[in-house]
Amino acid sequence: MLRTAVEVVNQDGAAVLRMTVLTMVRCRTAPGG
Known part of the structure; x- marks a missing residue:
């Protein structure tokens, strides 16, 4: 079956x-921002 757009x-x-x-979240919690 085809999915709709x-x-x-x-x-x-x-x-x-x-x-x-x-x-x-990863960037925010990474050391040094």
């Missing part, structure tokens, strides 16, 4: 948001 966008958006949050 909305489902793809929602999944990609969630993945990007999760990656962005992880990157922000």
